[in-house]
Amino acid sequence: MAGTPKKVLVVEDNGNNLLLTKDVLRHHGYEVIEACNGHEAIRLARERNPDLILMDIQMAVMDGMAAGRILKGDPATRDIKVIAVTSFAMKGDREKILEAGFDDYIAKPLNTRELPLIVGKHLPEARDPGRETA
Numbered sequence: 489m490a491g492t493p494k495k496v497l498v499v500e501d502n503g504n505n506l507l508l509t510k511d512v513l514r515h516h517g518y519e520v521i522e523a524c525n526g527h528e529a530i531r532l533a534r535e536r537n538p539d540l541i542l543m544d545i546q547m548a549v550m551d552g553m554a555a556g557r558i559l560k561g562d563p564a565t566r567d568i569k570v571i572a573v574t575s576f577a578m579k580g581d582r583e584k585i586l587e588a589g590f591d592d593y594i595a596k597p598l599n600t601r602e603l604p605l606i607v608g609k610h611l612p613e614a615r616d617p618g619r620e621t622a
């Protein structure tokens with residue numbers, strides 16, 4: 489699979505967070521597609537079949553919890569890894585996120601070193617940009 493970049497759908501309604509996330513992922517060799525609310529995320533997940541989704545939780549139109557539940561309840565999209573991106577810090581939030589079917593979560597503010605590690609953990613064959621594969 490070398491040479492085929494993994495595709496990550498970034499769902500984020502904050503422009504600065506979106507730019508930062510896209511930069512970090514592209515730097516690490518991922519193909520990035522983007523959505524700014526839950527409805528768009530579901531549509532793009534079905535159309536583009538990403539390998540992984542980074543899902544902001546707090547969004548207008550449809551929030552990330554609702555979108556995550558729909559994606560994980562649909563046989564067409566349930567195998568896509570979905571990582572919640574959340575600034576929630578209250579006790580029990582981790583449980584709620586995992587209960588909704590998310591594969592993992594990452595806390596805001598985004599840590600640019602932690603982000604590719606978490607994504608890479610769920611996409612083990614992801615290309616290492618520092619290594620050339622013949």
Ligand code: MN
Pocket residue numbers: 500501502544545546547
């Ligand atoms: Mn948000």
